Every structure is written in structure tokens, then in C-alpha cells.
Amino acid sequence: MSEVKIEKLCKSYGPIDVLKDIDLTVEDGSFVVLVGPSGCGKSTLLRSIAGLEPVTSGTINIGGKQVNDLPPAQREIAMVFQSYALYPHKNVYDNMAFGLKFARTPKAEIDQRVSEAARILQLEPLLKRRPRELSGGQRQRVAIGRAIVRKPQVFLFDEPLSNLDAALRINTRVEIAKLHRLLKATIVYVTHDQVEAMTLADKIVVMNAGRVEQTGRPLDLYYRPANKFVAGFIGSPAMNFIDATVAKKDYLEFGSGVNLSLPLPKSCKVGERVTLGIRPEHIQFGARAKIQLDGKIDIIERLGEIGYAHVALPNGQTIVAQVNGEPNVGNGQTVSLALSSQQIHIFGEDGTTLTA
């Protein structure tokens, strides 16, 4: 049972609060991704779990045992670092065996564990090499191997793919996903890349400014963001946001005569300032629809099968709409955009999602 349970975790450097009241449960065998912009505290949270950062208050439980006062080595965790942090003066075998030696593991067992990890990661031919004789992807695998041999309850990954090039990143992402299934390991994974988060996670934790903004399964976050921050962070290209005023019941004014009649959550009050959010992929061209905005195309980026049109609204705002191969739209053209009413999000002035 290797569950990670974090309660009321706070951390501050002097007057600066880096982590504020974090509650988080990582179920046994699950893959949890901490995601958020840089400086949001996700790495600090991971390092707190690892025991590399002392916490100010709150508790951390791993496998049902409170580990707040345990040094990293006794927490039964293993960590894969962003820069891999391989010992440059040791070969691949020794890098993997190093921690075990210090834990006074019998030599035979070290051998057995290292060769098993090497087999899983296809590192066998590289065992005698030094880190500098390895490619980036190979180093990455050694770093993971070093984690595996520890047989930890929890794997901690700190942006492990950010030093790889785009192609390798996708490959390794898949390998990590496979590895997770193979090892049935509990994983806490930090990244700032929402695509990684979406593809890998059983559960995503979106963090911002030291707080957990929302926790949930990837698609839950995509379809039901709790607030404007999560809505904007998850999904690519990002969700369009248009500021509006509730002029009357179910009626939004965007300024310069741009208005929209649509069903609004009941909690909306007349005169309230809100933000309408809609993802580019939920906008259609030309179709006559109930909820529709007119604008002029500034520029279209075509990626092949799909494209993105940047459309200027009469009130000066630009929104991005997905173009699904329509060949007849072009720059400078005036178009009508149909918004799918199920996919419209309305956020209150404080950014929280207003629900019906």
C-alpha cells in the first residue's frame, strides 16, 4: 500500500509562502501529475515529498506512515531529476548501485536489481559507460533505472523530459507510460507541459501560486475546469476569454455593440462582470447557430488537417477558432463564428467557474 497523503502542507521562506495549505492524495499505483506555470510551487511540493525541503507545517504520509521527520533515503521514494543528476565520475552500473551500496544491500542483490532494471530499460550494453558517453535519452533511462533499483513505494519525477528534444520527448513519454503500467508504480510527476500532463496522468493537480487550483482526471479538467486559471492552462491552443457584462438575464454585452444572447448560469446577476470562455476547437465557421459572433479574419495558421484562424471582433478583441480544413475561408474575410453552447464556460469576476 503505497499511497501518498498530504494534509495541510505549508511552506514558507521567511515572509514568502511557497506552498499554501496543500491537501493531496496520491492513490496506490496511480500516476499523478503536478502541473502549473514555473514558480507555482510544484517542484517545491515534489521536493517536500522527497524530503529535500523541510516543510513549515502540515503532514506528509507515504504508505500510511508519516514521513515528515524522515530523511529522504528512509522515505522509500526515488527521484528522477530534470538534469538526471547522474554522478559524472561513476559508470552506469555504479550510478544505479550507488544508493544501494550505502544502504548496505548485499552485493548479489545489488547485481540482481541493477541487471533487472538494465533489462527493463535496455541499458545492458551501456553498464560500463560513463554518463558523458551517453546520449540524452540514454542518460534519462539511467536516471530512471537508478530510481527503479531502489524499489521505492513512490517514484518522483521532476520535469524529466524538459532536457530532451521534441521527438525524443514524445518517445520517452510513451516509455514512461508503459513503465508505469509494467511496474504498477505510484508516480508523482512534475511538469509545466500540459500535454505531458494530459497524456500521462491518471490524475492531474493544477497548481498556481502555491495553491492547488484543481485536482481531477485529465478530461474532467478539460471539460469542467474549476476556474479560469485551470481552463486557460489545460488545452492547446489556450481557451479564448472574452470579457463581458451581464446586461440582462441571459444576455451578455461585450462592448462596441457586440452582444450575445445565451443561457447563463442562474447565479449570474445583472450588471456583473464575467468572462466568457470557449476553446478554439469548439467554434465553428459559417454555420447558422443560436450563439454566434461576427468578425474579420486577421490571419490563418494552417497546420495541414486543421488550422487556426485569428478573428478580430468589432470590439477589438481577437479570438482563435479552429479551422477544420475549410478551404474557402481566407485572410481579410468576414466570417460568422458559431459557439457550441455546451462548451461555453462562464467565469465570475474572481475567476471561478459559474455553474448552473
Add this chain to the structure above:
Amino acid sequence: MAKETDASLMGMSRANYMRLLAFFLAPAVIVYSVFSIYPLLATIFNSLYLRQTDGSYIFNGVGNFGTLLTDTTWSVSFWNAMKNNFIFFLIHMCVQNPIGIALAALLSLPQLKFRAAYRTLIFMPTMLSVVIIGFTWQLILSPLWGISKMLLQSVGLGALFAPWLGQESTALITVSLISVWQFVGIPMILIYTALLAIPDELVDAATVDGLNQFQTFFFVKLPLIIPAIGLVSVLTFVNNFNAFDLIYAMKGALAGPNYSSDIMGTLFYRTFFGNQLQLGDASMGSTIATMMFLIILVGVMVYLFVIQRRIQRYSF
């Protein structure tokens, strides 16, 4: 060095290109050749001549070196100075550099408070002139002023006090330790820089691997700063075989008692410039200087071609 640019690339005439090179290179090369290389060569040249009792010089080939190394008139002093110089060097290697490394290790600990203040203050003696340092310590160790005796007595070790600077068995060690005290800042700073270059994540990785701070230092950091330690060692060697000021300031040109603190630098000074009734001897002085030159050269070569090649350098 593929990045160098040549004349054709810049569309310059050959004459203009030479003028360009001369403009940039001549000042440095001229000053360096005239005031550094020429004197070194001339010294080697001088060492081939012999001073006659009437003050004139005759050509003697490498005879001076034979005299210096084998004729007991000179060789006793020479080997004594050589031995003392090695002791001087060994004390620096075994005391100064380990202390420097230890201080650097402490200073590079994460989350250390007052790091900058410690670093600044510990480096302070290195800033001061050897003359001042030598004199200051002479006062402190002086049996007349009695400061060190008082200090020892205050911790109940008064009986340990001795005129360390005046005893044959302790003079050299005492002077060496004073030099160590002054210059410990240099290995400290160089090693500290090397330690800073080690990525934090590597230390974190070691922590996760279950190493405590001592083990992290010995098994992770230390192997990685070996190149810096090698550099510090060769610097120590060159500086120690060049040392002169401190011993001259504290023990005079005769480096007593009974030449027990005599090193190559003082022997050279005394021989070349003379002392009291001893007249300066330019040729034997040059011979000693040339020997120092050779010793340093051998040391540096050993470092460059034997030690440095075996040292593995790591990029992080």
C-alpha cells in the same frame, strides 16, 4: 581552433593584415619578452660563468651546477635549502590545502547563513602584505610580548609555550604555518568555486540515495573537484618554491637558527646579493635561480603531463 579568421576572409592586403597583427600583439609580446623571457634566459646564461676572486667572470660551462650539487661548500646549503623547501611545500599541501578544502566545503553547504561574511573575513589575511603578516606574527610569538604564552595559559596549556621561531626543530614549521594561515584563502576560494559548479541536483540525488553530508562530500563532491585540487597543488608548488618574503621578513637572509628555515628563495637572495660581509655572487646566484627554474619546470611538467592527463574532467 577553427574559429580563427584569416586575412582572405576580411579582404585585407597581406601588409595590412600584418600591421593589424602587430598592432594587437606587439605591445604584449615586446614587454613580456624584454622584461620576462630575456631576464630568464640571461639568468640561465649567467649561470654558466664563474666569479673570480678579483670580481671578474670566466666561462665555466655547467661547472657551477657541479659545484652547487657536489662541492660541500655549496651542496650542503643547497640540499639543506632544498629539503627545507620540500618540507615547506609539504606542510602547505598537508595543512593549507586540506583546511582550504574543508572551509570551502563548509562554505558551500546549502542554506548556510552569513556565507558572504565568512568568505570575506577568512580571505582577509591573504590580502595583506607578507611583510606585515610576518612582523605581526613575530610580535605575537615573541617571548617578550608574551601574547601567545598568555593565550596558552588561559586555556591551561601554558607549559606548551616555547620560542618556536628560535628553535632549530620548530622554526621552519612555525614559519610554514604562518604562511599557511595567510594563504589558506586561495585554495579555499578556488575549491569553493569548483564546488559551486557542482549542480545542486547532484547533491539532492545523493541525499535521496541516503548519503549524509559527509558522505556526499567524500563520495560525490570530492571526486568531482579533483581537477581543482590538482590546480591548487601545482599553484602551491610553484608559489612555495618561489617563496622568500616571509622567511626573509621573519628570520633574515641567514634563515636561522643554523639555516633551519633556509629555503631556495633565501639561499638565492643571500648568494646573489650577499649578506653583511658576504659579497654578492651573480654567477652562483644565477646557478641557484636556474636550479629553482628547473625544479619548478619539472614540477609543472609532472603536473601537466602525468597528473593532469590522469585526472578526469567532468562537465555537468
Add this chain to the structure above:
Amino acid sequence: MNVRKHASAFAVHAVLLAYTALALAPIILVIMNSFKERKAIFGSPLKPPSPSTFSLIGYDKVFGDSSIASYYINSITVTGGTIFFTLLFGSMAAWALAEYKFRWNTLLAIFLSIGIMVPIRLGSVALIQLIAQLNLINTLTALILVYVAQNIPLAVFILSEFIGQIPKDLREAARCDGLSEYNIFFHIILPLLRPAMATVAVFTMIPVWNDLWFPLLLAPAGGKQTITLGIQQFLGQYITDWNSVLSALSTAIIPVLILYVIFSRQLIRGLTSGAVK
């Protein structure tokens, strides 16, 4: 864990504090006693000056010897001149070696690096004769020339490493803009070299300011003594007068310490080539 952590932090500070005290005590002792009267210096050397033992008599004598001020000016001139010419000549040569292709490039680089390994001091014998022939004995020019020659190799070494790190694009862009090679160096490269120059300046300054050897050989008199030599000679003169001795030592120490404390951050950064955290 917390207790253990505090205990180890305490131990670290205890060690560092102890060493800092060891490093500073002799200096403090000298400065403190220089403000005391003779009897108190000998009677209670470890006590700070009190109103009854306070005395400036030593300083009167030191500053009565008006040459102390000129010694300082000599030292500043020599150190400043050395740093200036070392940086100018050194960066010019470093640039040529790093940037231009010519037949003797590598050989010249090796030639210049001899000076890093072998100290010029061993050539003192011939150097004196040379300086004498040039009629430069007892001039600050002699010292500056020798120090510049002594420091050029290291300067070239550090600066050419640094020039190698300046993006090639920058020079190419300048060439495309039609700048002459001279202008590229003086207007583009030189300003970019500032951090490396700070390092070279520090490595040059400390030994030059503190050197006793060459002032002793090349400019031992004629009012051209540097402060280090001047103090050494002053000590010789007033050796039994401890008020003067301690005041002279303090006079030599204090300005250096003040400058050091003001600039220590830059200085240490220079020494660590910018790697200070």
C-alpha cells in the same frame, strides 16, 4: 531530525567562527594595540584601549614621517598602471590570438604561457642589470614594466578563454556593418570583456600591491618606495618603538581592509570568475 539539523548547523558555525577568529585575531590585536600607550601594550596586550591607556603617539610619528603618503601614492600608481597596461596589452594580444589565423599563432600562445609557470623572479639577476642599463633604477616605470610583463601571460590566458565564449555572430555582424578590425576590438569586444577583466584585475592587484621583492631590487629608494617596502623600512628604523611599529603596521593594514570590505563582493566574484552564489 530538527534537533540534529540544528546541532549540525551549530557545529558548522562554530567551526567557521573559530577559523574566522583565528584569521582576524592577529590583525585586530595589532590595530587595537596601536591605539594604546607603550606601557599598556606590554602590560595588557589583550585588552582593548581604554580612556586611560588610549594614545595616538605612534600615529603622530608615522604621519610625521611625511613620506608615508607618497608611498601610498607610489603603490597606487604602480598597481593602477600595472592593471591598466596588463588589461590593455593582454586583451589586445588575447584577441589577436583567439581571432586571427597566422602561422605562429599556437607557438606564440605557448611562448606566452611560459610566464604562467615560471616566475619572473628567477630572472631578477638579469632584470636588475637590464633595468640599470635602461637607467630606470628607482623609478616606478621599472616596476610597472616588470609587473606588466609578469602578469600578461595569465591575462592573455584568461581573456582569450573568455573571448572564445563571445558569440562569433557578433563579430560577423560587426564586419558586415563595415567596422574596421580595430573598431570591432575597441568598441565591441573590449566592453564585453569587462567581467573577465575584473578577474584579471584582482589576480594582478593583490600580488603587485603586496610585493616586496621587486620594489626592494628595482626601486628601493629615492622616494619611490611602495607602501609595502616603505613600511618595511620604517619598521627597520623604529624597530624598538612599538607604538610606531604597531601604528605603521595598522597604517598599512587599515586602508587595505577598508577597500577590501567595500569591494570584497566584486573581488571574490572576480576570483571565482563570476560563480558566486
Add this chain to the structure above:
Amino acid sequence: MLKLSLKTLLLAAVAVAASASVASAGKLTIESWRNDDAAIWKDKIIPAFMAKHPDITVEFTPTAPKEYNAALNAKLAGGTAGDIITCRPFDASLELYNKGFLASVNDLGSMKNFSDVAKSAWTTDDGKTTFCVPMGSVIHGFIYNKDIFAELKLTEPKTEEEFLATLDAIKKDGKYVPLVLGTNDQWEAATMGFQNIGPNYWKGEEGRKALIDGTGKLTDKSYVDAFTALAKWSPYMGDGYKAQTYPDSQNLFGLGKGAIYAAGSWDISTFRGQKVNMGAFKAPPPAGSKDCYISDHTDIGIGMNAKTPNAADAKVFLDWIGSEEFAGIFANALPGFFPLSNAKVTISDDVAQTFVGWRGECKSTIRNSYQILSRGTPNLENEMWNVSAQVLNGAMKPEAAAAQLEDGLKKWYKPHQ
């Protein structure tokens, strides 16, 4: 700035160099190691000369004693030395004369005021040319603190036996350091120790000359005895005397913490400055000796830079140095340096008078290592410093010390081979 060519740079460098060279006619500069006496030269000696010769300006520019030889040699070689050169005795100055740096002073009128003995320290081996005007000699002996002697009811010792008894008495009392002398700087051990008491053993000039012509050896009983006498001092020297420097010794006695100080006469002015109530006694001869001997060493002379542009003025100055007037000023301004001229000089300082008074009671000699014997390698004077310090430190037996000196001399000096 960019037009600045290499040529301009070089021109600038030459200009800087040229402006630095010195040329000061009409003004005499004196090179000296006597930085202790700078004030006396400036306030007393030079004004007295300039009162007579208002057209000649004189400046005294001393160098620290430790660096004097090296600095002077460099300056002479570089042509930047002063017009007047203060001369060390014997070979150091002879070397300068041989190299053509010092001019002959044979033709100076005042040279007739000096005896051959006085001139010997600055005369060529053939005795034909003198190159420095003898200025002063120093006498060795012991200075004691009168107050301490009064307190402990002691009297001046007359013999070696009494001397040791006196030291014993002071040691027993325990309040004062009996004999103030340190061995850190080494030279005091030889100069204030060995050369101070030695002449009584080797019979002054007789022994000294025998060493030079080879009839005497340093292993002779007289030298071993001198070292043996020296070795007896150790128990009476201050705590930590092995690390005690010369200035330490001066301070120790100057502060009234020591009773007897092994002295050179030049120390008188130092202790006058520290207001010590002092007296002096000469080196106590060993039991059974009929005559007494003192070390009265020709220590300081003054000559002319052969390349001076102000030769005429310099000669006027040197002639005045040889005069009776200078002898009077010098002797009284610097009690402890005794003029070498035949002129009758009254010395007002009572301790200095005591010192000079010994000339009438005992036979004078100079230090035995100075003439000729320190010309080769190993250097006898250096060796003497070394072994004397070791004997006092208890690190060497007197016989071994004497043997080492003789061995060294034997290596290069024909008459001893």
C-alpha cells in the same frame, strides 16, 4: 584613439622612462644605512656643514640596514646612486672600489688626521689607496641598569668569575632577566657575544693577525675557550631567548626588565631615548690574564661615488668629514660612535665616555672576521653568526663550533690549507 599606432605607444613609453631619470647638480645626496640617525644628520650635522658652505646643499637619504648593500649595489650599477656613499668596512667597500664605483680619497687634505689603523678598513690590500674617509668606530662591552644593581647591591664585575657570580645573583633574585641577549637574529650572538669577549682570549690584534697569516687556527685553545665562555651565558638569558630578536632585546632592557645588556656602543643612544639609568663595564677578562682587550671596531666610513657629477662639492664635503669640527659634532650627536680621527674630542655622554675610556686601559682590536677572512665561501662572518647562535642555544659544543669555522676557512684560504 584608434589612430594610436604602435610607434606612438613606444614613443610615449620612452618619454615616460626619460622623464623619470634623475639629474640634480649642485646638490649632494648621501647614501647610508644609518636610518636611525636620520634626524641627527638633518638637524645637526648638515646644518653645521652648510653654515660653512652655504652654496652646497646636502641631503641624507638612508636605506634600511638589511637592504643597504643590495640597494646600493643596484643603484650604483644603474647609475642612480647618490654622490656620497657611506662605506661598510673592508671587503664590501673594497669591491665597490675595484668595480670603479668609489673614488680614491688619497688627495684629501684631512686624510692626514687618520692613523693607518683607522684607514685600514678602507684601504686596498697593497696599502696604496684609501677610498673612504674613516668616520667612526664602535666599542663592545656591557651596559647595565644602575637602579637594578643598586637594588640588588651589586657592583661592576671585573673578571669573568665575578661576571658569572653577578649573573647568578640576579638570577637568584628572580625579578630581572640577568643577561639581555637574543639569538633569533644570529648576528648579536657573534657580534655582542663572541667578538665582545673574545679578544681577551685571542689577545686582540696578535690573534687576529695570526689568523690572517695562518700561524693561528680557529681550532686553537683560545677560540675554543672563547666559545666555552660564551656557552656559560645560556642559563642567564631571558625566557625564550632563542626567538628573541634584537629589537626585543632593546625593548627588554629599555623597559627595565633586564639587568645586564651585551652591548655595542651604538646602543647608548637607544637607551638614552628610553631614559635608562645605565652604566657600562668592559668585557671581563678570564682569570689569570694580565692584559685586557676590547673590540674597538672601525665600522663606518664615507666615500665618493666615482661617477658623481658633483665631484668638487663632494670633495669639499668629505674633507669636512675628516675635520676636527665634524669629529666633535659626530661624537656628541651620536654617543656610541667614536670618531677615528686623531683630533682631541670631548665626549659629554658619561656612558660613552666610559666606553672610550677603555681605550686607555686595554688594547684595542677589530673584529677578527672582517679583514680578508670573509672573502671566500663559506663566508667566515656568516659562519660565525651561525655557530655563535648555536653555542648559545646549546645546540653546539664549543669545540665543534671552532672546528666548523676552521673547516670553512680551510676550504678556500691558502694560509690555512
